[in-house]
Amino acid sequence: MTLALPFDNSYARLPDRFHARQAPVPVAAPGLIAVNHALARDLGLDPAALETPEGIAALAGNSVPEGAEPLAQAYAGHQFGGWVPQLGDGRAILLGEVVTAEGRRADIQLKGAGRTPFSRRGDGRAAIGPVIREYILSEAMAALGVPTTRALAAVTTGEPVWRETALPGAVLTRVAASHIRVGTFQYFAAREDGEALDILARHVIARHYPGVEGPLALLDAVTVRQARLIARWMSLGFIHGVMNTDNMAISGETIDYGPCAFLDGYHPRKVFSSIDQFGRYAYGNQPRVAVWNLAQFASCLLPLMGAEGPAVEAASESINRFPAIYEAEWLRLFRAKVGITGAEAEDHALIAGLLEIMAGQNADFTRVFRGLATGMAAAEFADTAPFEDWQRAWRDRIAAEPDPEAVMRAANPAYIPRNHRVEEAIRAATAGDFAPFHRLNAVLSRPFEDRAGDAAFALAPLPDEEVRRTFCGT
Structure with missing residues (x-):
């Protein structure tokens, strides 16, 4: 019996040059790690069916669900600023799309599902570590209120994956509003395929920005969403x-x-990424990088706008709106982090002053801001004098606020997916123990609630627990 899912595959209906038809490559012995019951229900899927042998086979790529039209998407991209004209899904297979009861369309993709025409020299597989990491991080981000792809399920493959050594293999079932990227537009722009660019732009507008008319309005809309997304990352101390x-x-x-x-x-x-040797994607650089990426997107849309002076000027003006949108959202989010709901001209300087003190003492980002609500922030500083000076000005500022503590508790999580906790879950899963993975996911599913039994998960790492480098895992 084959699992049936209510697919309606709009991307598969695009011309053949948008993708390569590719079935997942079966694995030796699939085993269930987790099914995200709440997400499955949101998508109109039966979580119990996903946990049956037929469901696990589909999640591993050993069978293709009824209604699926599996494919690997084509795209290009700038990687650390260097142009790569063809990338594409080298280890991911888009099974298809489902439409929720609310009319929201969502991709269902298997990540680690085997070689595709875009794999280059890769094996198309995923080791268990990156699968565990993405499951934990993406679900934590969703709980924190950040727009994100989601993790529907994770399964083991019963096969080794060779990186520096042999590691257990796994497959992640990823859910996304779509997997269309700036690099998807770049793929066709580099080939001077104006017809494909027009088809893609119309598809994106219909799917993500209904009511938007034309490529310039699309650029405006994407710029706004990216500015707000990056501001949200920054407010939580997230580094992509x-x-x-x-x-x-x-x-x-x-x-x-x-x-x-x-x-x-x-x-x-x-910087944490082991491959970011020059700090291009450091925490503080993320807004500037977003603008750079949007400029590449704009250049792809110019052929649809008429690549003359007025079009270039209009596209530049659209991208130049990013800083103001970003700053306004950043200030709104950080005001909430320090308990402010109103707006005064000095607020930015007040917040910047706290961040400067924190940077000077390497103070824990999450614990300082959460500590403002609990009265424990001073404990995060080795030299408390600068913070105490700042705190006096801050208390004067929030004196007229109706309930600053409630505002701060709602804005500042107690629990984040700390690097050492994620690595702990990965090490255990690699050895076949998924209990730390499940426990960490449960803690992170309610990040704003202090719970005595989970207090250890709110602690900063000890010096010998610190994770200073993270790895891509491909």
Whole structure:
């Protein structure tokens, strides 16, 4: 018996040059790690059916669900600023799309499903570590209120994956509003395929931005979503780690959790990714990189706008709106983090002053801001004098606020997917123990609620627990 899912596959109906038809490659012995019951129900799927042998076979790629039209998507991209004219889904298969009861369309993709025509020299597989990482991080981001791809399920394959050594293999079932990227547009722009660019732009507008008319309005809409997304990342201390153009989703979702990390000690130049040797994607650089990526997107749309002076000027003006949108959203989010609901001209300087003190002492980002609500923030500073000076001005500022503590508790999580906790779950899963993975997911599913039994998960790492480098995992 084959699992049946209610697919309606709009991307598969696009011309053949948008994708390569490709079935998943079966694995030796699939085993269930987790099914995300709440997400399955949101998608109109039966979580119990996904946990049956037929469901696990489909999640592993051993059978193709009824109604699926599996394919690998074509795209290109700038990787660390270097142009790569063809990338594409080298280890991911889009099974199809489902439409929720609310009319929301969602991709269902198997990541680690075997070689495709875009794999280059890769094996198309995923080791268990990157699958565990993406499941934990993407679901934590969703719980934190960040637009993101989601994890529907994870399964083991019963086969080794060879990286530096043999590792257990796994497959992640990823859900996204779509997997269309800036790099998807770049793929066709580089080939001077104006027809494909027009088809793609119309598809994106219909799917993500209904009511928008024309490529310039599309650029405006994408710019707004990206500005708000990056501001949200910054407010939580999240570092994506690999903001290549093929990792910027046109939908405005966070996509691809490779060498990502959350800050422990705060500094704007903090980098975790082992492949980001020059700090291109450091925490404080993320807004500037987003603008750079949007400029590449704009250049792809110019042929649809008429690549003359007025079109270039209009596209530049659209992208130049990013800083103001970003700053306004950043200030709104950080005001809430310090308990402010109103607006005064000095607020930006007040917030910047706290961040400067934190950077100077490598103070824990999450614990300082959560500590403002609990009265424990001073404990995060080795030298409390600068913070106490700041705190006096801050208390004067929030004196007239109706309920600053409630505002701060709603804005500042107690629990984030700290790097050492994620690595702990990965190590255990690699050895076949998924209990730390399940426990961490449960803690992170309610990030804003203090719970005595979970207090250890709110702690910063000890010096010997710190994770200073994260890895892509491909």
